[in-house]
Amino acid sequence: MKNKSENLSHSEDLLRGLIEAVDEYAIFALDTEGYILTWNLGAQKLKGYKPEDIIGKHFSIFYTTEDIERRHPQYELDIAIRRGKYEEEGWRIRKDGSRFWANVTITAVKDENGNLRGFGKVTRDLSDRKHTEEALRQSQERYRLLIESVQDYAIFMLDPRGHVTTWNKGAERNQGYAAEEILGKHFSIFYSPEDVQAGRPDREIQEAMKYGRAEDEGWRVRKDGSKFWANVVLTAVYDAHDKLVGFSKVTRNLTERKIAEDALKNAYAQLETRIEERTRELSKAKDRLEEAVKARDQFFSMASHELKTPLSSLKLQTQIRCRNVARGNFSDFAPDKLLDLCRDDEKQIDRLAALVERMLDISRISSGSIDLELEKFDLCELAADAANQMKPILEQSGNQLKMSCDKKVIGMWDRLRLSQIVTNLLANAAKYAPGKDVEIRVFEKGGDARLEVIDNGNGIATTELNRIFEPFERVTDQTTATGMGLGLYISKRIAEAHGGSIRAESAPGKGTTFVLDLPATGSPV
Amino acid sequence: MSKQKLILLVEDDADIRRNMQRLLESEGYTVMLAENGQVALDSLNQAQALPGLIILDLMMPVMDGFTFRTLQQGDSRFAQIPVAIMTADGHLEEKRKRIGAQGALRKPADINDILDVVSQLIN
Numbered sequence: 001m002k003n004k005s006e007n008l009s010h011s012e013d014l015l016r017g018l019i020e021a022v023d024e025y026a027i028f029a030l031d032t033e034g035y036i037l038t039w040n041l042g043a044q045k046l047k048g049y050k051p052e053d054i055i056g057k058h059f060s061i062f063y064t065t066e067d068i069e070r071r072h073p074q075y076e077l078d079i080a081i082r083r084g085k086y087e088e089e090g091w092r093i094r095k096d097g098s099r100f101w102a103n104v105t106i107t108a109v110k111d112e113n114g115n116l117r118g119f120g121k122v123t124r125d126l127s128d129r130k131h132t133e134e135a136l137r138q139s140q141e142r143y144r145l146l147i148e149s150v151q152d153y154a155i156f157m158l159d160p161r162g163h164v165t166t167w168n169k170g171a172e173r174n175q176g177y178a179a180e181e182i183l184g185k186h187f188s189i190f191y192s193p194e195d196v197q198a199g200r201p202d203r204e205i206q207e208a209m210k211y212g213r214a215e216d217e218g219w220r221v222r223k224d225g226s227k228f229w230a231n232v233v234l235t236a237v238y239d240a241h242d243k244l245v246g247f248s249k250v251t252r253n254l255t256e257r258k259i260a261e262d263a264l265k266n267a268y269a270q271l272e273t274r275i276e277e278r279t280r281e282l283s284k285a286k287d288r289l290e291e292a293v294k295a296r297d298q299f300f301s302m303a304s305h306e307l308k309t310p311l312s313s314l315k316l317q318t319q320i321r322c323r324n325v326a327r328g329n330f331s332d333f334a335p336d337k338l339l340d341l342c343r344d345d346e347k348q349i350d351r352l353a354a355l356v357e358r359m360l361d362i363s364r365i366s367s368g369s370i371d372l373e374l375e376k377f378d379l380c381e382l383a384a385d386a387a388n389q390m391k392p393i394l395e396q397s398g399n400q401l402k403m404s405c406d407k408k409v410i411g412m413w414d415r416l417r418l419s420q421i422v423t424n425l426l427a428n429a430a431k432y433a434p435g436k437d438v439e440i441r442v443f444e445k446g447g448d449a450r451l452e453v454i455d456n457g458n459g460i461a462t463t464e465l466n467r468i469f470e471p472f473e474r475v476t477d478q479t480t481a482t483g484m485g486l487g488l489y490i491s492k493r494i495a496e497a498h499g500g501s502i503r504a505e506s507a508p509g510k511g512t513t514f515v516l517d518l519p520a521t522g523s524p525v
Numbered sequence: 526m527s528k529q530k531l532i533l534l535v536e537d538d539a540d541i542r543r544n545m546q547r548l549l550e551s552e553g554y555t556v557m558l559a560e561n562g563q564v565a566l567d568s569l570n571q572a573q574a575l576p577g578l579i580i581l582d583l584m585m586p587v588m589d590g591f592t593f594r595t596l597q598q599g600d601s602r603f604a605q606i607p608v609a610i611m612t613a614d615g616h617l618e619e620k621r622k623r624i625g626a627q628g629a630l631r632k633p634a635d636i637n638d639i640l641d642v643v644s645q646l647i648n
Contacts, residue, residue, distance in 0.1 A: 301615075305584070308613035309538050312633040316544035319636040320551070348540065396539070396560075397586075431586050 026123040029109075032116050034059050034077055046125050048095035059121065062092045064099070080108040080119060089126065101127040154251040157237070160244045162187050162205055174253050176223030187249065190220045192227070208234040208247055217254070229258035295471050299486075303359050310351035317344050362486050366471065370497040372414040379449050379518070380405035380442045382415060386422035387440060390430070394438065397430035404441040409449045411520040417494045418518075421502070424487040425453040425514050433457025433511070448500075449518045456511040465504045491516075532643065533557045533576040535565040535593065536611070537585040541632075545580070548636055549643065562588030566596060569603050576606060578647040580630075583612040583620065594624045607646040611639075 019027050019040050026043030028036055035058050039051040047054075047062060054061075060073035067073065067090070080086040085107050092102040103124040109117045147155050147168050154171035156164055163186055167179040175182075175190060182189075188201040195201070195218070207214035213235050220230040231252040239245050321341065324332055332341065364370075380403075387394075387401055394401055422440070429438045433455040441452040460468065471489040488502075495502040499519045506512040532554050536542045539560070546556045557576060559565035562585060569575065579597070583590035590610060597603045609628030610621055621629040628642040 305613045308632045309541065312613070313538070313540040313544050315633040316541070316548060316636065320544070320548055323636065324551075344540075434587060 024124070026121075028121055030059050030077075030106075030119040030121060032118055034073060034119070037118065043123070046094075046100070046123060047092075053095070062123075064091055064093060067091075076104075076106055077108075077119065080106040081116060084108055092123065100125050152252075154249070154253075156249055158187055158205075158234075158247040158249055160246055162201065162247075165246060171251070174222075174228070174251065175220075181223075190230075190251075192219060192221055195219075204232070204234050205247065208236045209244070212236050220251070228253050229255040299362070299471075303355075306355055307352065310348040310355070314345065314348040314352075317341070317348075362490060365490055365493050370417065370493060372417065372497055374412045375415060376410060376412050377415055379409040379411065379413075379418070379451060381408075382418055383422055383440050383442050383451060386419045387426065389419075390423050390426040393427060393430050397434040399430055399434065399436060399438045401426075402437065402439045404439060404443075406443070409442050409444050411449050411518060413498060413518060414494075417497070421491040421494055421516060422451070422453070424491050425516075428487060428514075429453060429455040429457070436511070444520075445517075448520055451516040451518070453514045453516075454511060455513075459508045459510045460504060460506040460512050461508055462506070465506060468504065469502070530647070531555045531557065531574055531576040532647070533559065533565060533568065533579045533606075535559045535562065535579065535585070535590065536582040537561055538582075545639075548639065552640060552643075554643070554647075561585040562590060562593030562596075565593055569597075569600075575603065578643060579606055579608045580643075581608050581610050581626070583610055583614060583624075591624060594626070598625065609642050609646055 019038075021041055023041045023045050025040075026046040027040045028043050029038045031037055036055050039049070039054055043054075044050060058073075060068055063073050076086045076088070085105065087103075087105045089101065089103050091099045092104070093099060103126050105122045107120045107122075109120055111117055147166075150168055150170045151173055152170055153168075154174045155168045156171050157166040159165050163184055164182050165184075167177070167182055171182075172178060186201075188196050191201050200216075200218070204214045204216055213233065215234075216230075216232045218230065218232075219227045220232075221227055231254050233250045235248045235250075237245050237248055321332065324330070331337075383405065384403060387403060391401075426438065426440075429436075436456040438456070439452075439454040441450075441454070443450055469488045469492045471486055492502050495516055495518070500517045502514065502516045504512055504514050530553065532549055534542060534545055534549070534556055536545065536558075537560050542558050542560070546558065549556050557568055557572070559568050564587075565579070565581075566588075581590045581593065590612075594608060597606070597608070607627040608624070609630060610617075610624060610626045611630040611632060611634060612620065613632040614620060617629050617631050628646050630639060630642055
C-alpha cells in the first residue's frame with residue numbers, strides 16, 4: 001500500500017512538473033469558487049501574468065466586460081459541474097489588455113464521493129497566423145459562395161475603370177449574361193445608348209468615388225435588349241492601403257414595383273381627372289339647380305301677381321255690393337243690373353280659373369313631355385280662330401290685324417296647343433307693339449307649314465333673340481311687362497313637341513317676326 | 526266739382542279700372558282713367574284741371590309706374606300732386622319709399638283702406 005502510495009505521489013510530481021512545463025497550453029486549476037490555484041508556463045506565456053500576480057485571483061479576470069456582465073464565467077462553471085466539462089471558443093483578455101481568440105476547456109474535478117473539489121482549465125490560443133489565414137480563407141470562400149448563390153440580387157465587382165470582374169447567379173439571372181460572356185466588359189453595356197451618351201455610367205462611378213457610394217434608379221438593358229427597372233447601389237472598395245480596387249455593384253430588379261407604381265400613379269391621375277370632371281359636372285348641376293330654384297321663385301312671384309289682378313276686381317265688386325246693401329242703396333240691384341253683376345263675378349272667376357289652369361299647364365310642360373292630341377286641320381283656319389279670340393285685346397292695344405293665307409295648309413297637329421302659340425304671339429304683339437299693324441302669314445314651305453307673326457314694333461336686339469325663349473325672360477324691363485314671362489318658352493316647347501321649331505327675326509326699330517315651322521305630319525319627336 | 530275732388534287712376538287692368546271708378550264715384554270723386562304711364566302723362570298735359578291725387582299701378586305695359594313717377598316729379602306742373610301706389614308686388618313699403626309716393630295700397634285692396642288713403646291724401 002505504502003509502496004503504491006509512494007509511486008502514486010511520484011507520478012503526481014511528474015505530472016505536475018510536466019503540466020508546469022507545457023508552454024503551448026495554459027493549464028491551471030481553479031477552486032470550487034473559480035479562484036486560481038495553480039499557474040503553468042503556458043498560462044504565463046499566453047496571458048502574460050506571473051504566478052505571483054494571478055494565483056488567488058478569480059478566473060473571470062480573463063474575460064471581456066461583456067462576458068462578465070452576462071455572468072458568462074459562472075455559466076461556464078455551472079455547465080462544467082453539471083456535465084463534467086465545458087468547452088467553447090471565444091475572446092479572452094491578456095494582462096496587457098489585448099484580446100486573443102481562445103479555445104477553452106473547463107473540467108470539473110470531483111472526489112470519489114462526487115463532491116466538487118475544483119476545476120481544471122486548459123486554454124489554447126487559436127489566433128496564430130496559420131489558423132487565422134485558414135479561417136479567413138474559409139470565411140472568404142463562404143462569402144464568395146454566399147454572394148454567388150444569391151439569385152434575387154445581381155451582385156458583382158467592377159475594376160476601378162468599370163470593367164466587370166465578378167458575376168453572381170442573380171446577375172446572370174437578371175441581366176441574362178453568363179459569367180464568361182460578361183467578365184472584362186465595361187458595365188455601360190447595361191445602359192441604354194441614350195443613358196451612355198448622357199454619361200450616366202461615368203457619373204455613377206464619379207459619384208461613388210467622391211462619396212463612397214452612389215445610388216440610382218432607372219431602366220437598364222438585358223442581354224436580349226429588353227429593359228428592366230433597376231435600383232443600383234455602387235460602392236467604392238478600397239484595400240488596406242486606401243487604394244481603390246474597384247466597385248461593388250448591387251442591382252435589384254424593381255420592374256414589377258415600378259410597373260405597379262406607374263399603374264398606381266396612372267390610376268391616381270385618372271382618378272384626379274375624373275374627380276375634376278365630376279366636380280365640374282356637379283358645379284354645373286348646382287348652377288342648373290340654382291337657376292331652377294330661381295326660376296321657380298320667379299314663377300311663384302309672377303303667378304301670385306297675376307292671380308291678384310282678378311282677385312282685386314272680385315274683392316272690389318263684392319265689397320262695393322256689401323257696402324251698398326249695408327247702406328240700403330239698392331239701385332245697383334235693379335233687375336236690369338243684377339245680370340251685369342253676375343257676369344262681372346263670372347268673368348273674374350273665369351280669369352282666375354284660366355290662370356290656375358295655365359299654371360298647371362306650365363308646371364306640366366316644364367317638368368315633362370307634352371301629350372299632343374293630333375288631328376287633321378287647316379293652319380289658316382286655326383290662325384283665324386285665334387286671331388278672332390284675341391280681337392278684344394288687339395283692339396284695346398290699337399293693333400290692326402291682317403291675315404295673309406292664300407290657300408289651305410293642312411297637317412296633323414294639336415289644335416289647342418297651336419292655338420296657344422298663336423294667341424301667345426298675338427298677345428306679345430299687343431303688349432310690345434301697341435298701335436302697330438300686325439300681320440299673320442300662313443303658307444307652305446318645302447312641304448312643311450310655316451306661320452309668321454309680324455308686329456312692326458320696336459324690335460328686339462339680335463343678342464336677345466335666343467334669350468327670349470328661355471323661361472321668365474322678357475324683352476324689355478320687367479316692370480313694363482305683365483304676364484309670367486313663360487309664353488315664348490311654352491310656345492317653343494309646343495313647337496318642339498311637334499317636331500318643329502320657333503324663332504324670332506328682328507332688329508331694333510324694324511319690328512319682330514316670329515317664325516313657327518311645323519312638319520306637315522306633326523309627328524312628335 | 527272742385528279740383529281737389531279729381532283723381533287720376535293709372536291701371537292697366539280694365540276691370541280693376543272699372544271697379545275702382547265705381548267705388549270712387551260713389552264717394553263723390555271724379556275719376557280720370559289711364560291704362561299706362563304714357564296715357565296718364567298725356568291726360569295730365571291735356572287736363573283742364575289737375576287731379577288732387579294719382580293712384581298708380583306699378584307694372585304696366587308701354588310705361589310703368591316708376592317711369593311715370595320720375596317724369597311726373599320732373600315736371601314742375603305735376604310734381605306736387607300726391608301719389609298712392611297700388612300694386613300686387615311684395616315689399617310694398619320699400620317700393621313706396623323708392624318711388625317717393627305718399628301712400629300705398631296692396632292688391633287686392635280693401636275698399637275701406639282705399640277710401641282712407643284717398644281721403645287722407647286728397648285733403
